[in-house]
Amino acid sequence: MRICVKILNDFELLRFSTAGSVDDGKSTLIGRLLYDSKSIFEDQYDAIKSASEKRGEEEVNLALLTDGLKAEREQGITIDVAYRYFSTPKRKFIIADTPGHIQYTRNMVTGSSTANVALILVDARQGILEQTRRHAIISSLLQIPHLVICINKMDLVDYKQEAFDNIKRNLKISLRSSIYMMSLSYQFRR
Amino acid sequence: MNYRLHHLKELEAESIFILREVAAQFSNPVLLFSGGKDSIIVSYLAKKAFFPAKIPFALLHIDTGHNFPETIEYRDFWVKELGCRLLVGSVQDAIDQGKVTEEKGFNASRNFLQTTVLLESLENGKFDAAIGGARRDEEKARAKERFFSHRDEFGQWDPKNQRPELWNLFNARKHLGEHFRVFPISNWTELDVWEYLAAEKVPLPSLYFAHKRKVFERDGILLADSDFIPKKPHEIPLEMTVRCRTIGDVSCTGVWESEASTIEEIIEEVATSRKTERGGRTDDKRSHRKVINC
Numbered sequence: 001m002r003i004c005v006k007i008l009n010d011f012e013l014l015r016f017s018t019a020g021s022v023d024d025g026k027s028t029l030i031g032r033l034l035y036d037s038k039s040i041f042e043d044q045y046d047a048i049k050s051a052s053e054k055r056g057e058e059e060v061n062l063a064l065l066t067d068g069l070k071a072e073r074e075q076g077i078t079i080d081v082a083y084r085y086f087s088t089p090k091r092k093f094i095i096a097d098t099p100g101h102i103q104y105t106r107n108m109v110t111g112s113s114t115a116n117v118a119l120i121l122v123d124a125r126q127g128i129l130e131q132t133r134r135h136a137i138i139s140s141l142l143q144i145p146h147l148v149i150c151i152n153k154m155d156l157v158d159y160k161q162e163a164f165d166n167i168k169r170n171l172k173i174s175l176r177s178s179i180y181m182m183s184l185s186y187q188f189r190r
Numbered sequence: 191m192n193y194r195l196h197h198l199k200e201l202e203a204e205s206i207f208i209l210r211e212v213a214a215q216f217s218n219p220v221l222l223f224s225g226g227k228d229s230i231i232v233s234y235l236a237k238k239a240f241f242p243a244k245i246p247f248a249l250l251h252i253d254t255g256h257n258f259p260e261t262i263e264y265r266d267f268w269v270k271e272l273g274c275r276l277l278v279g280s281v282q283d284a285i286d287q288g289k290v291t292e293e294k295g296f297n298a299s300r301n302f303l304q305t306t307v308l309l310e311s312l313e314n315g316k317f318d319a320a321i322g323g324a325r326r327d328e329e330k331a332r333a334k335e336r337f338f339s340h341r342d343e344f345g346q347w348d349p350k351n352q353r354p355e356l357w358n359l360f361n362a363r364k365h366l367g368e369h370f371r372v373f374p375i376s377n378w379t380e381l382d383v384w385e386y387l388a389a390e391k392v393p394l395p396s397l398y399f400a401h402k403r404k405v406f407e408r409d410g411i412l413l414a415d416s417d418f419i420p421k422k423p424h425e426i427p428l429e430m431t432v433r434c435r436t437i438g439d440v441s442c443t444g445v446w447e448s449e450a451s452t453i454e455e456i457i458e459e460v461a462t463s464r465k466t467e468r469g470g471r472t473d474d475k476r477s478h479r480k481v482i483n484c
């Protein structure tokens with residue numbers, strides 16, 4: 001039996017969730033975030049790499065990091081919240097990657113209920129959809145203090161500023177949370 | 191608002207809340223105790239949650255009979271420390287009574303037989319909640335599990351049909367014959383567990399610290415030399431300095447070549463092994479020896 005000493009790093013804990021319509025790229029974004037922050041173990045990466053190959057996909061599908069259920073992989077959508085963890089030198093993060101499909105809205109609510117920040121993804125080609133509004137309103141009802149609207153898949157609109165501005169103009173929802181905007185493309189390239 | 195908790199204190203508060211919720215909502219809970227760090231931390235948190243009263247439930251150990259002797263020694267010490275009751279479900283008894291059949295071959299393990307014995311123990315004890323030390327960062331399906339995880343009358347989890355679990359409200363409604371698994375440390379990572387055990391000076395089994403042991407390699411994994419694992423002719427045990435990263439049944443607990451003999455060194459190892467295992471770096475083959483606890 002051993003006894004130990006010393007108190008350790010004091011991190012701040014931040015919980016955030018993803019939201020937005022089905023297929024807008026929530027799980028891929030989280031996968032990319034984990035990849036870029038080097039939070040993926042090699043065996044995990046190997047596993048999703050071979051799973052992607054088996055599915056006949058050319059690139060490593062980073063959404064498979066959170067879409068771990070058999071049914072999710074068969075259908076290519078998120079069904080229930082996946083919780084993932086990573087940290088930077090300043091903060092520890094608890095991520096809740098939630099489903100966009102309307103049928104699983106209750107799971108989105110489950111994952112978002114404890115979040116301090118919600119990332120709401122928007123497909124740059126599609127703009128604000130019914131489900132985007134629904135998730136934004138739910139996040140606000142849940143009293144998540146900060147919402148970040150992420151215009152994703154910018155690569156598919158050639159990174160046009162205009163596309164971003166149009167969506168920004170269309171975003172007329174009155175919410176109680178403070179809102180930030182950003183544009184992204186998190187498709188994985190080797 | 192400038193008030194904020196140390197991240198370990200926040201995780202601790204969450205876990206303690208859940209343990210108290212179990213005591214409030216269930217009529218007959220039990221804490222599953224394997225002797226590993228995760229079940230040690232859950233039982234330690236249970237002690238804190240109800241102090242100065244005693245932990246209001248027993249510990250249940252599903253004993254495969256293929257233990258490291260150190261595990262049993264620690265278990266008995268820890269139960270005394272906590273001042274709680276220990277129940278044991280024996281896989282050996284189930285085999286002797288013909289309820290389960292022992293696997294055959296080199297990779298035979300009693301690990302899978304545990305489930306049957308666990309379910310039977312829960313049924314016999316009429317337990318309606320089994321508290322466990324599973325963490326969401328351990329595995330991709332676990333990453334999806336609720337704190338209060340419903341099990342049907344066959345003990346099955348249906349991941350496609352989980353209940354909502356909002357804020358800190360936990361729903362323990364069930365039909366007769368069904369039960370719940372409850373995971374108070376769902377949100378802890380491996381590193382959080384070690385940092386907390388260090389900060390709280392929790393006594394730990396010696397197996398976690400570097401020690402000399404006869405081991406042999408199989409499929410890239412180091413296994414402890416033991417009567418419980420039949421060796422192939424070319425598998426010659428060598429003495430090495432190793433430690434366990436997880437503790438379970440001898441037949442499926444890999445050991446790790448390590449010099450970490452204090453908890454600080456373990457923390458350093460866990461933190462840096464993440465670094466070396468991280469994407470893009472394939473330099474040190476040794477650091478990739480995967481540790482299994484199936």
Ligand SMILES: Nc1nc2c(ncn2[C@@H]2O[C@H](COP(=O)(O)OP(=O)(O)OP(=O)(O)O)[C@@H](O)[C@H]2O)c(=O)[nH]1
Nearest residue numbers: 022023024025026027028077078100153185186187
């Ligand atoms: N071109 C491009 N494709 C993307 C981008 N992000 C995601 N995708 C693709 O969009 C599809 C859906 O991605 P997911 O991450 O599964 O979407 P999701 O929002 O998690 O979907 P649900 O969880 O089912 O609601 C996948 O084929 C991704 O490869 C991006 O930035 N650019």
Ligand SMILES: [Mg+2]
Nearest residue numbers: 026027077078
């Ligand atoms: Mg998804």
